[in-house]
Amino acid sequence: MAFTTTMLSWGTLEYGHRMGLHIQEAQAAIRWATDYLLKCATATPGRLYVGVGDPNADHNCWERPEDMDTIRTVYWVSPNKPGSEVAGETAAALAAASIVFHKSDLAYSKILLKTSQEVFKFAWQYQGSYNSSLGSAVCPFYCSYNGYKDELLWGAAWLFRATKAIYYYNLIKNLGADDQPDIFSWDNKYAGAYVLLSRRALLNHDKNFDQYKQEAEKFVCKILPNSPSSTTQYTEGGLMYKLPQTNLQYVTSITFLLTTYAKYMSFKKHTFNCGNLLVTPSTLRSLVKRQVDYILGDNPLRMSYMVGYGPYFPKRIHHRGSSLPSLAAHPQSLGCKGGFRPFFYSMKSNPNILVGAIIGGPDQSDTFLDDRKDYNHSEPTTYTNGAIVGTLAYFAIANLKSS
Incomplete structure (x- = not known):
């Protein structure tokens, strides 16, 4: 939830001017999440609430939200049960959102920023992983496989952008840039932090941030298909x-970074090289457009992986509310196991279309079975959608101008 909020906020900051009236919807979605995160951070002194509901029990059920009666255990991190990765990401989300609301609701923006600073202070002062503190409440579903240093860097980077305070700059320099990722996701934030910090180097000509520009460009070189240092696979369809688990989450997150780095490059008319490959802003935008077009239906199956978009899209997605009949259609309660038969295992289309949701996507052979049991490919996630909003806003206006 926190990563989704950070990415939706970043997309709104970079491309809100291209959203037209839709910026109000983006802000409403951000506020829905930040209201919740504020409660998580302030409800009990010394605690940051990070989860509700036993994930093992919940995953054993297939029922409508209206019928849920599984135990709603509440989980939190605290000084003696630290969780720097979840606290660092929560701080990032609140800081990014504080910038979004700075002009439209200054009082709310100040609350977000103050809470972000407090949450980040906790993340920094009591360093430790929520894997250890919460165990099966987060693993294996949302383990922090990558440690928490990236979330500390990410949180400090967002607080520096929000405050310009030397304190956060010093923390950023202290954390350094010694990781060389070829991925960006809710678990691994290094590439996002490098692109975010490179903004200072490219837009403000601040040489203190050249290190992050260089790291951002190393990341890009690992993504581009024709780069000699590329470590990224592409399907035959492009x-x-x-990774096989919800691959489109990485596509939407990485393409957002490429779009945004191209934007920063354009401001300075900057180019760079991956070996003998010259990289320009249009190099990055062309790759991003190919990915977005693929998601929206320009692929070997002519399948749009955004539900409800285009004539041919997934009909049996792995989503309880979508796959189960509404209360109007089926007033009787569906217990924990009541939704498995006949609904979960049915080959019928879901009765409720989750319009706009982007699912896990095809496999590495461009194949998609449209099977709700195959959650790796048919499950939608908020962090897949949150990352693509800014990129779609960019192309929506770019296409209008070109036409």
Whole structure:
């Protein structure tokens, strides 16, 4: 939730001017999340609430939200049960959102920023992983596989952008840039932090941030298909392919970074090289457009992986509310196991279309079975959608101008 909020906020900051009236919807979605995160951070002194509901129990059920009666255990991190990765990301989300609301609701923006600073202070002062503190409440579903240093860097980077305070700059320099990622996701934030910090080097000509510009460009070189240092697979149909579990989450997150770095490059008319490959802003935008077009239906199956978009899209996605009948259609309660038969295992289309949701996507052979049991490919996530909003806003206006 926190990563989704950070990415939706970043997209709004970079491309809000291209959203037209839709910026109000983006802000409403951000506020829905930040209201919740504020409660998580302030409800009990010394605690940051990070989860509700036993994930093992919940995953054993297939029922409508209206019928849920599984135990709603509440989980939190605290000084003696630290969780620097979840606290660092929560701080990033609140800081990014504080910038979004700075002009439209200054009082709310100040609350977000103050809370972000407090949450980040906790993340920094009591360093430790929520894997250890919360165990099966987060693993294996949302383990922090990458440690928490990236979230500390990410949180400090967002607080520096929000405050310009030397304190956060010093923390950023203290954390350094010694990781060389070829991925960007809710678990690994290094590439995002490098692109965010490179903004200072490219837009403000601040040489203190050249290190992050260089790291951002090393990341880009690992993504581009024709780069000699590329470590990224592409399917025969042209889709970036990172991992089999919800691959489109990596596509949407990485393409947002490429779009945004291209934007920063354009301000300074900057180019760079990956070996003998010259990289220009249009190099990055062309790759991003290919990925977005693929997601929206320009692929071997002519399948749009955004539900409800185009004539041919997934009909049996792995989503309880979408796959189960509404209360109007089926007033009787569906217990924990009540939704499995006949609904979960049915080959019928979901009765409720989750319009706009982007699912996990095809496999590395460009194949998609449209099977709700195959959650790796058919499950939608908020962090997949949150990352693509800014990129779609960019191309929506770019296409209007070109036409």
